[in-house]
Amino acid sequence: MNNKREQLELNEFQEFLNSEPSTPGSATTQNILKIASFHQKKYRAVVLVKLLSIHLIMSTLSLYICHQFDMNPFNSAISLSHYFMMFGHHTCMLFCGSLFIGGSFLAARALLNRHEFQIIKNSLPLQLFILCSLSLAVFATLGAHLTLSITLFWLIGATLGTTVTTLQKVRTPNL
């Protein structure tokens, strides 16, 4: 019976391949393209939410080992910023920004599937802007003292960290 089913499916597929195309109604086409466009937007939004969730977890955890803008919510005794400060305040901010944002992209790379990560890569500047803006806004809300120069270095560090963690081409077969 399975052979008969397979044979019929094969014949139907052959018939489908050889059939003359007919034109779908314009209303149907418009509907389908509209739905597809909506789905794609939804898909991108879902990926962004996933990235934000990963960032929320990773950045919170990173505060345990690297106190950003002197913030130490876990009251941990050791911070990488202590070592980074050996190279100067601005260099420290470069490393901090790199670790804080780059770490999230690195985790996203590990946790998301390659298509989702490619979606992030396709709009990397936007994703980076969203993550940095939200992070700095939260820092400011929690009372961090953000000055222009150190924030700028932090942002440069975040950009460098993100660039490095997303540098390698994501495998895209057939492309």
Next chain:
Amino acid sequence: MIKITSHTTDEELMNLYLQAHTQAFNELYRRHSGKLLTYLKKKVSPEVAEDLLQNTFTRLYTAKHTYKDNYLFLPWLFTIARNTLLDYYKKPETRISNNTVELSEDIQNPEAIESFTNNDIPQLLYNLTPQQRQVFELRYLHDWSFEQIGKMTATSPANIRQIISRGLKKIKTIKVSDV
């Protein structure tokens, strides 16, 4: 930015679609919607065929995670279309038109279809009426019981037996005339 051209294969387009490229979907739709519609029109009414075409392409999104890199796109799309069609048949509101059949004729042994060769069946089924073909497909290709088919088509299992019986007669006639 990847440029989509006529040389871009379906599989490449599908990969781009998985990366949320709307243009890739539009191109896939442009390439294959016509043939899919023709296929569906052979199975159901033109109005329903357009609805099923829409459902098929909508399912591309929900089924996208089932697509693997080593798959050929077209058979995968066709499988989705076929499943969409079968789901439509299974819907309780789907009704076979003219489902009242006289029960005066003798019910023949439906298992007689087993005697035909694999190559015969698809061709023979196309000689049946859409109603008979639908019942035959559900019964012999999807192994549904008479009761299940009856429930789906809002008719009695006895009527289903009758529809199959008539279909078999027709098939036998065709077979004999072929010989």
